Amino acid sequence: MSGLAQFKKAPTYPNYLDYIGYSAIHVACLGAIWTGVTVTDIIVCAASYFVRMFGVMVGFHRYFSHRSFKATRGTQFALALLGTLGVQKGVLWWAAHHRFHHRYSDTEVDVHSPMQRSFLYSHCGWQLDKKNRGTDYTRVADLMKYPEIVWLNDWDLIPQALYAGVIFVFFGWSGVFWGFFISTILLWHAIHGIGSFGHRFGGYRRFITTDNSRNKWFLAILLLGEGWHNNHHFYPSSARQGFVWWEIDIGYYILKVLSWFGLVWDLRVPPEELISNPEPSVQSTMKRFAAWVQGLRKSLHRSVDENAKDATDDEKLALNIFKQGLEARIDAFDADATNLMLKDPGRLGDAELRLRSAMVEETQHIKENVSASITAALPEALQRELSRSLTTCPFRHLLPKEAPHAA
Ligand SMILES: [Zn+2]
Ligand SMILES: [Zn+2]
Structure with missing residues (x-):
């Protein structure tokens, strides 16, 4: 370790x-x-x-x-x-x-x-x-x-x-x-x-x-x-x-x-559409999306915990770092999806794909400190959890019918 x-x-x-x-x-x-x-x-x-x-x-x-x-x-x-x-x-x-x-x-x-x-x-x-x-x-x-x-x-x-x-x-x-x-x-x-x-x-x-x-x-x-x-x-x-x-x-x-x-x-600023177009209908979809993202965070955390029931203390620590990395990826997805919803809703599937590959990438960072039995099962479990969560996403009607999977 x-x-x-x-x-x-x-x-x-x-x-x-x-x-x-x-x-x-x-x-x-x-x-x-x-x-x-x-x-x-x-x-x-x-x-x-x-x-x-x-x-x-x-x-x-x-x-x-x-x-x-x-x-x-x-x-x-x-x-x-x-x-x-x-x-x-x-x-x-x-x-x-x-x-x-x-x-x-x-x-x-x-x-x-x-x-x-x-x-x-x-x-x-x-x-x-x-x-x-x-x-x-x-x-x-x-x-x-x-x-x-x-x-x-x-x-x-x-x-x-x-x-x-x-x-x-x-x-x-x-x-x-x-x-x-x-x-x-x-x-x-x-x-x-x-x-x-x-x-x-x-x-x-x-x-x-x-x-x-x-x-x-x-x-x-x-x-x-x-x-x-x-x-x-x-x-x-x-x-x-x-x-x-x-x-x-x-x-x-x-x-x-x-x-x-x-x-x-690289001073980040919100897209102009977001500032100039805060219509109540758009906003209420965004609020529902934000609440959904909060639920997604919790379900992904739960999924990591379930996959690591027998982890040692050091492994748990490494997995906590992993969960925080995941949080940052979800933040990026949140901003990504919000931008696309306002500018180009047809491409929301791209944001989903980026999150899927980011989740796989995050798993690579903990391989050194977490046993192979946990890290091998983790990506698949997280992808499944995301697919399950997406069935309740307020944007789901805009996402491709077949959930894309990251390589
Ligand atoms: Zn505050
Ligand atoms: Zn703040």
Whole structure:
């Protein structure tokens, strides 16, 4: 068994330190009463908020959680570093939990749904909850291959402390209270607002989604474009979250500028048909399709588990990585099928075929760590499960009569 140990890491310090740290940073803001405030302090506070918000929202969220654009290795590291300075735990912890949020938004297993738990729990309680402390590294296997990203994730407190130190050197104690502590608290509660306000109360829902996400202008301003949360839940792989010109999306504008310098590229955006044609009938088919995709995820997971009843612990770990790979393939199929449904429904069979071959391809990655008896039976079992699921797909009348099989 090789390379699996890195997926087994557990948190190294006790949970109550999270509570103490979270409370202490709030209390530390009171130090500003002692130092007072200058115009420079306010500018440092705002600048510190802005760059770290960009790091968390565009880096941790749009890039690491959703891979909605591509970046050079250096840019990737810079995004991870800026996000880490936001004191939101490590990048892998963040992305792993966020990916889970999207797959099960507002269902009973969602980590921070205000529809399932209290408002306060969805705002900040969830991240202090003991059960959310660890990281399911199998959810971020695609990011684990970068040692510098893994290091930043494991040692997040080091750059955070250095950052506070650099602010102290340049701006003294009042700079630290305003530029680090107060700025961090503002940053935190704005970002927490996505879990709480982004899924409840007011705003508007342009798209019928399976969750309760909302578009809110005030969140979009505070979060550099991330307040258009209903848009985001409808098309999570988009690098752009404001879909029409008046939905201000500072994060995307900055990405555009970075793309002119070749630092980022392939910024994914939704097809124009999707934005300009949200007719209720089209939308309700898409909602039914999204619900069907959720069912497909569950049935494929079940199929893997049934085929691996006698797996060892290491094999189970490798199969969990496999299941996450499968999830990513289903995400791609979801986007693929949605695009085709709007542009060229006659070719929906192509999306199905691509998913079938992707499932076979994913199986190749685990051969080293999973016994041949399991991997040999898996592709066939998954293809069968997909064929069975397709009989209830809202698009089934558009698919070829004979289900195609990947070689
Ligand atoms: Zn959400
Ligand atoms: Zn997201």
